[in-house]
Amino acid sequence: MSKARIRLPSTAKKGEVIEIKSLVNHAMESGQRKDSAGNPIPRKIINKMTCSFNGKEVMNATLHPGISANPYISFFVKVEESGTFEFAWTEDDGNVIKETAQITVG
Amino acid sequence: MHTSKRSIIHAVRSGAVMSALAGLALAGLPDSAAAKEAKFEKVPMTTEGSAGPTPWERYKGWNKATWDTYNSLTERKRTPPPPGEGQVRKIATPIEGNAENGKKLAFDRSRGGGCLACHVMGPETAELPGNVGVDLSEVGAAGHDDTYLFNYIWDPRAYNPESVMPPWGAHGFYTEEEVRDMVAFLKTLKTPAVFKNALDDPEKRPIPVEDRDWQDPFVNPAAEAFDTGKDVFAKAGANGKSCASCHEDANALKGWAVGMPKWHAGMKKVIGIEEFVARHAKATMDTDMLMQSADNITLSVYLRSLSNGMPIKVDTESKQAKAIMKEAETLMTTKVGQLNFACVDCHSPEKGALKWIRGQYLGESAGQIPHFPVWRTSRNETWDIRKRLQWCNVQVRANELPPDAPEYGVLEYYLTAQSNGMEMESPGIRH
Incomplete structure (x- = not known):
């Protein structure tokens, strides 16, 4: 159900600082809401996002219930070599949404 | 004529000789638009019942009030008739209301909108007044009598039947006392507005330009439907069929959306894309894809997006x-x-x-x-x-x-x- 989008340049110069934009479809159900029958809707959010480059973590973020649906996170990374970014969003129930993106440095 | 059209639909549904009937349907129709209409009626659609949630309930989070004593688009004879021209409400003059309270009411957005929604009102005008109505900054020096000022707020149609201003008193937004207070405030307005910020002047405020990249899902979350629409298109319905079962190539639907909505003579109503999706999905996939449901909207956006860049072209000639x-x-x-x-x-x-x-x-x-x-x-x-x-x-x-x-x-x-x-x-x- 959850769909992740990544945007980053396909090529970069060695040592360049690039911007990575990420967007993941997620309801980010806060646990504070009630359904039409008045019962609390259980919390289900993405509580953690990480980004690794060639196996080494370059960014992580802890997300809280106040973050809106479809969290959009952008950040900057200095790239020294070609490789693969691996993104992972962890949901409250332990499910992990994954996405990858390539970059060529040269 | 109606009977014959109905019987044609019935016949087509029951699988009768279609070509002969199509010829019959076209015989009495003068132009190509009518021919297209006949074709539209052959598309399988569940014509009975509502295409939306029943019974209809207003969306959560919207104003819960109902206005049963005023017109809606179906009930068009409920609103009390306007006063005749010059038929003004007699009031005791001179009006000596509470100008301070009148100002509060005029500047308060919570009831009806406040005068500032449409009028500039002198040097103390709060931020962002509108200009649908005239600038009232010097109305107190314009020589209007109290009866005129009172009635223009109470029900402006007594003076100007074409006025778009709501009848604030006659339609029960403000009491007579409150309107008197507002008149007292209007009488204090004698100097032109001064704007602290150029943006506050509605005559100079720049016209908004929408130039965001609407096709980029990072900018426009609705554009997610370019992708999610494909998923809905391929998702099997209750009978195991999906849109893609019959429409193998979604791109064949390019250009379809620019000719919608269309008149459906069988249902005797205009069918837009969202209603069509609901009725067609029910008929072909045995699936409820009701109007205003997430799937309906996603699919409708997707179907429209296939025609992006093409000129809209609905029939205006027939x-x-x-x-x-x-x-x-x-x-x-x-x-x-x-x-x-x-x-x-x-x-x-x-x-x-x-x-x-x-x-x-x-x-x-x-x-x-x-x-x-x-x-x-x-x-x-x-x-x-x-x-x-x-x-x-x-x-x-x-x-x-x-x-x-x-x-x-x-x-x-x-x-x-x-x-x-x-x-x-x-x-x-x-x-």
């Missing part, structure tokens, strides 16, 4: 199209709701359109359709045109209709015709 346009003009000029607005009051350039209502710029009705359904940044939702029309109704304090109401179909047809020739840009993004 006899039926002309009849729809005529009915639409009636609806566009029907005063509805406690605020007593007709569509044209705010959305025709001859009246309120292309002016400011408080901080919002009133668009004209022409040119709105290409960007629907639209992501509303203020609501965090994708809205189709029907929901937008419902919102308009509730904002003017008129009971909204269900999304598949024939009246909304007629309005959608008219609005689409007003956008004929413009390129489809769906989904858009707006405030």
Whole structure:
């Protein structure tokens, strides 16, 4: 159900600082809401996002219930070599949404 | 004539000789538009029942009030008649109300909108006044008598039957006492407005330009439907079939959306894309894809997006199209709701359109359709045109209709015709 989008340049110069934009479809159900029958809707959010480059973590973020649906996170990374970014969003129930993106440095 | 058309639909459903019947259906129809209409009626659609949730219930989080004593687009004879010209309410003069309270009421947005929504009101005008109405900054020095000022607020139609200003007293927004206080305030207004910020002056405020990249899901969340729409298109319904079972190549539907909505003679109503999706999905996939459901909107956006860049082209020439346009003009000029607005009051350039209502710029009705359904940044939702029309109704304090109401179909047809020739840009993004 959850769909992740990544945007980053396909090529970069060695040592360049690039911007990575990420967007993941997620309801980010806060646990504070009630359904039409008045019962609390259980919390289900993405509580953690990480980004690794060639196996080494370059960014992580802890997300809280106040973050809106479809969290959009952008950040900057200095790239020294070609490789693969691996993104992972962890949901409250332990499910992990994954996405990858390539970059060529040269 | 109606009987024969009905029997044709029935025959087609039961699989009778289609070509002979198609010839029969076309025989009496003079133009190609009518031929297209006949073709539209052969598309499998569940014609019975509502295409939306039943019974209709207003969206969560919207104003819960109902306005049963005022017109809606279906009940057009509820609003009390306007006063005749010169038929003013007699009041004791001179009016010596509480000007301070009058100012408070005039500047308060919580009841009806406040005078500032449409009028500039002197040097103390709060931020972002509108200019649908005249500048009242010097109204206290204009030589109006108290009866005139009182009645212009109470019910302006006593002086100007064409006024778009709501009858604030006659429709129960303000008590006589409160209107007297507002008159007392108006009498204190004798000096032109001074704006601290150029943006506060509605005559100089720049017209908003929407130039965001609506096709980028990072910018416009509704554009997610370019992808998620494909998933809905491929998702099996209750009978195991999906859209893709029959429409193997979705791109074959390119150009379909620019000819919608269409008149359906069998149902005797205008069918827009969202209603079509609901009725077609029910008939072919045995699946409820009701109007205003997430799948319906996603699929409708996707189907429209296949025609992006193509000019909108609904029939305006056939006899039926002309009849729809005529009915639409009636609806566009029907005063509805406690605020007593007709569509044209705010959305025709001859009246309120292309002016400011408080901080919002009133668009004209022409040119709105290409960007629907639209992501509303203020609501965090994708809205189709029907929901937008419902919102308009509730904002003017008129009971909204269900999304598949024939009246909304007629309005959608008219609005689409007003956008004929413009390129489809769906989904858009707006405030």
